[in-house]
Amino acid sequence: MSTPRSHFDAVIVGAGVVGVASALWAQMRGQSVALIDPAPVGSGASSGNACTLATYACLPVNDPSVFANLPYYLFSNDSPLALSWGHALRHPIWMMKFLANCRATKSRQIAQELAALLAHADAGLNPLIEAAAAEDLIIANGQLTVWRSATAADADRAGLKFRRDQGIPFEELSGAEAHAMEPALAFQPARGVYYPLARHIRDPLLLTQRLHQKFTELGGQTIAKAVTELSDEGAQVRVHLGQDDVTAARVVLAAGAYSAQIKGGGAEHLPLQTERGYHLIYKDLGHYALRPVGWVEGGFYTAPMAQGLRLAGTVEIAALNAPQNPRRLDYIARKGAELWGDLPAPDATWMGCRPTLPDALPVIGPSPSSSKIIHAFGHQHLGLTLAGVTGRIVADLLEGRQPNLAIGGLSAARSFL
Incomplete structure (x- = not known):
């Protein structure tokens, strides 16, 4: 039996649909990826939504x-x-x-940011649906x-x-x-x-599970433990799991509403x-x-x-x-x-x-606390819809590449008013 890995190119914290999509995109790009969450894959808000790719x-x-x-x-x-x-x-x-x-002026600015992101939603999700052979779940x-x-x-x-x-x-x-x-x-x-x-999706939970299954088939590793803290150690980021820490070149914080509970990730300082x-x-x-x-x-x-x-x-x-x-x-x-x-x-x-977040926009991009930590949370009503394009952006950032759409308005450094 092979010894489990303890160091990865990327660790994704959070196994909701955004985290799983990010993990699958990165694994498809050839990175070694660990997905970490104490809860079953897709079992949170990702499973209870209105089933619509809106x-x-x-x-x-x-x-x-x-x-x-x-x-x-x-x-x-x-x-x-x-x-x-x-x-x-x-x-x-x-x-x-x-x-x-x-x-009115702020609401319209927010709508423009969302419209620009939503324009890429299908292009971000469709390759994952095809890779996971999940077309039967899409109506x-x-x-x-x-x-x-x-x-x-x-x-x-x-x-x-x-x-x-x-x-x-x-x-x-x-x-x-x-x-x-x-x-x-x-x-x-x-x-x-x-x-x-x-x-719309016949079964959002099953869709997330299919994406996760493909991630696993490609060599992705899933760790069912709670992340308590992230520490930038210079050459790597330490992911604290109790007695069995893992490390990664970069970490993606995609734990949805629970992201702010993880110390050192930067989300604890956001509204x-x-x-x-x-x-x-x-x-x-x-x-x-x-x-x-x-x-x-x-x-x-x-x-x-x-x-x-x-x-x-x-x-x-x-x-x-x-x-x-x-x-x-x-x-x-x-x-x-x-x-x-x-x-x-x-x-x-x-x-x-x-x-x-108070402006109804997600946070997608580097954490203010560390350039090696990437934020991908805050999708409010649009997590299912935006999961694929968020994952594609995350994969670009993990590779050190500029995404093919502007994400400056989604930065954690924005004012939120």
Whole structure:
């Protein structure tokens, strides 16, 4: 039996979809790579998402409408956003930075950064899907967004114009046309938009596992341990695992919402918080939706998947380790019944933590604490969509090469306001 390696070209910390995609890209480029995470591969937020490759989703949560709707968001039981007041009071600077990024000029700058990154999303993910023989998990049937009220649809006109200006293809639909695309909807929308190039994943967890399997076949090593600290030792970076440390020429910190808990990586100095998301699964109702459906006023997605019908979304600003909030699950179930008619009790529920910075942009690039440590976290609602292009950028940086797209706006050294 061969002795396990203790030194690698690259160590990837975090086995969510972003970490696994980064590991596979680097391994495909011929590097020796270790992927380290105490949790099972893909078991966190990567498994509980809305299943959608949302290449059209360039408009951030930071939107000027937040100011006008803030009382409703904070105090209504019917709001898609929930806030833990205790958590907000413990992190007032983060909340102030989030609101500052909702100004019209900042929101548009953020949208432009996201649009530029999303334009490369498919090119980053498709080679990994092909390498992992995961084409059977990808459904190319577009995505439908609906508004129940004409007032809400009119309020989003500027956002649609921005998407069109970025070259994102979509078709505007009447309420009748939208309902004809999804005849199981319990109400006829006032308006709809169809994104024909959007795709969705039948099983996000299985996709991450397939990518990991290919990584392993190519010689990648996986270590199921917790990383407590990273230390730049000059010629290498030491990855502290307790009694069995490993070293690497470079380390990628891709631990999502947990990245700031690892000492020495630089993330502990960044305003990284969580947007907690929830989902419900109805295993016998997968036929209700023909494609992912986003209901704007409801603040959630419905997606048909291998496990059934998944209702996923909403935003809860709360601590990383706070218990599951049953009111969020009740909200999704209640709104799901408005969208699809009477629903049975869900067969499964889930809560996960999206890694979020106050400007809704990920951090991708060198850590301020060490040029040998690369950050790749903070993808908020777009981890699945952006995993492939993030991994490709990471592989370029590991090789000391300039990526083929500008990433200066994603730097950990940005102001975050």
